Amino acid sequence: MGLNQEVGDAGAAQSINASLSPELLGRYAGPCPRYTSYPTADRFTALAGAEPWSSLQQVDSLSLYVHIPFCRSLCYFCACNKVITRQYGLASSYLSNLLQEAQWYRDRVAAVPVVQLHLGGGTPTFFSDSDLERLLAGLGEIFDLRAGSDVEYSIEADPRTLELETLGTLQRLGFNRLSMGIQDFNPAVQQAINRICNPEQVRTLTERARERGFESISYDLIYGLPGQNVDSLERTIDTVLALAPDRIALYHYAHLPDRFKAQRLISCDLIPSPMEKIAMQLTAARRLTDAGYQFLGMDHFARPEDGLAVAAREGRLARNFQGYTLMPADALVGLGASAISYSRDGYWQNAHRLKEYAAAISARGQAIHRGWQLSADDRLRRWLIMELMCHLRVSKGELSQRTAVPFTQYFRADLARLQPLIADGLVEETQTDFVVTERGRWFLRNIAASFDTHLHGACSDARYSRVL
Numbered sequence: 001m002g003l004n005q006e007v008g009d010a011g012a013a014q015s016i017n018a019s020l021s022p023e024l025l026g027r028y029a030g031p032c033p034r035y036t037s038y039p040t041a042d043r044f045t046a047l048a049g050a051e052p053w054s055s056l057q058q059v060d061s062l063s064l065y066v067h068i069p070f071c072r073s074l075c076y077f078c079a080c081n082k083v084i085t086r087q088y089g090l091a092s093s094y095l096s097n098l099l100q101e102a103q104w105y106r107d108r109v110a111a112v113p114v115v116q117l118h119l120g121g122g123t124p125t126f127f128s129d130s131d132l133e134r135l136l137a138g139l140g141e142i143f144d145l146r147a148g149s150d151v152e153y154s155i156e157a158d159p160r161t162l163e164l165e166t167l168g169t170l171q172r173l174g175f176n177r178l179s180m181g182i183q184d185f186n187p188a189v190q191q192a193i194n195r196i197c198n199p200e201q202v203r204t205l206t207e208r209a210r211e212r213g214f215e216s217i218s219y220d221l222i223y224g225l226p227g228q229n230v231d232s233l234e235r236t237i238d239t240v241l242a243l244a245p246d247r248i249a250l251y252h253y254a255h256l257p258d259r260f261k262a263q264r265l266i267s268c269d270l271i272p273s274p275m276e277k278i279a280m281q282l283t284a285a286r287r288l289t290d291a292g293y294q295f296l297g298m299d300h301f302a303r304p305e306d307g308l309a310v311a312a313r314e315g316r317l318a319r320n321f322q323g324y325t326l327m328p329a330d331a332l333v334g335l336g337a338s339a340i341s342y343s344r345d346g347y348w349q350n351a352h353r354l355k356e357y358a359a360a361i362s363a364r365g366q367a368i369h370r371g372w373q374l375s376a377d378d379r380l381r382r383w384l385i386m387e388l389m390c391h392l393r394v395s396k397g398e399l400s401q402r403t404a405v406p407f408t409q410y411f412r413a414d415l416a417r418l419q420p421l422i423a424d425g426l427v428e429e430t431q432t433d434f435v436v437t438e439r440g441r442w443f444l445r446n447i448a449a450s451f452d453t454h455l456h457g458a459c460s461d462a463r464y465s466r467v468l
């Protein structure tokens with residue numbers, strides 16, 4: 001498809017049917033936060049006596065996140081908090097730290113069901129099956145873990161190293177969702193990112209996970225990787241579509257070698273140009289929606305019958321640090337190095353580096369390093385941004401109820417920032433609502449950013465990844 005041509009796909013039922021020109025995509029391609037939290041984590045500071053975890057006693061439901069940072073080899077594109085090692089001893093002592101940290105929450109959190117558990121990394125299945133069992137048993141002593149289809153227990157898996165037996169262990173432990181990092185199936189791209197993964201491995205794992213009753217299988221794909229082009233990405237999409245995962249995340253690769261050391265191993269010459277990336281994004285999204293996937297917004301696609309797609313249609317979608325979820329909880333407890341927690345009152349984040357995390361846990365049972373106590377204005381904007389990201393609209397009536405002065409006065413500067421996006425057809429202002437248009441779903445980050453006072457009070461936006 002020519003890059004100067006308007007791109008649309010009116011044919012598919014769940015299509016991205018707004019026309020998107022490369023010029024429009026280019027205009028909004030700059031750095032912008034992803035808004036898994038508000039304020040975004042880069043704003044967190046020393047808590048200086050504030051204790052946002054104190055409201056964990058007043059919640060009705062809880063999410064739990066456990067960060068397991070170990071990986072056996074380095075993927076050159078990686079921007080995660082990970083530790084590359086082949087020494088299992090490190091993982092064993094980390095597990096002890098995690099269980100000790102969980103104990104710190106014993107008297108601080110209400111005895112309420114954990115509706116969402118997520119093990120992320122790194123590679124959570126770096127833990128042996130017996131250590132995964134030890135982890136879940138230890139967590140179960142503190143938190144109310146319960147298996148079933150009314151909870152979402154998920155794990156990130158590396159298809160290169162996930163053993164079939166481990167799928168059985170995970171199922172017995174109550175996991176019902178599996179997320180696999182695929183990135184790209186093209187051998188040259190895999191070589192360039194040092195991540196060789198055979199599609200047959202993925203096929204076998206997908207089939208076995210389905211046989212074992214995993215309710216949702218998700219693949220992560222990345223566009224903009226070194227050596228990738230529209231044709232190679234299309235071939236990856238062909239393979240992915242044949243495997244029919246329930247959910248697909250299509251992420252943009254942000255090449256930031258100054259920030260992420262691993263990325264210095266990638267030759268800049270191999271990085272596709274911004275226009276090539278735009279073509280890749282449009283092609284991949286068109287192929288997925290043509291195949292029946294529903295575009296949820298923010299890089300996420302799901303089969304129409306998947307719970308996430310149903311929740312999106314019914315206006316029940318929520319968002320947390322793992323992206324979209326259909327199990328919104330009142331608070332999230334994050335365990336492990338760099339993990340972030342939140343409550344009604346704010347956020348708190350653990351020390352990033354393994355050594356600092358372990359030392360803090362040994363010294364005081366927790367590793368809280370920084371965070372943010374929400375002001376009334378932060379709460380209002382957090383609600384507003386989540387409305388836009390999850391429900392694609394915000395009601396003027398509700399805005400009025402939440403502000404002491406007319407909302408047009410309260411949000412005067414924000415609404416002025418929104419005007420160009422309205423002019424570009426990304427947001428529509430009706431009598432009663434601000435509505436994200438079909439076209440605007442591609443630019444949710446930009447739309448949300450209009451209401452981010454912390455961002456607009458800052459000197460620089462260079463720390464965020466580019467939208468494209």
Ligand code: SF4
Binds near residue numbers: 073078123
């Ligand atoms: S991409 Fe995943 S498996 Fe690869 S180094 Fe990063 S965290 Fe580890």
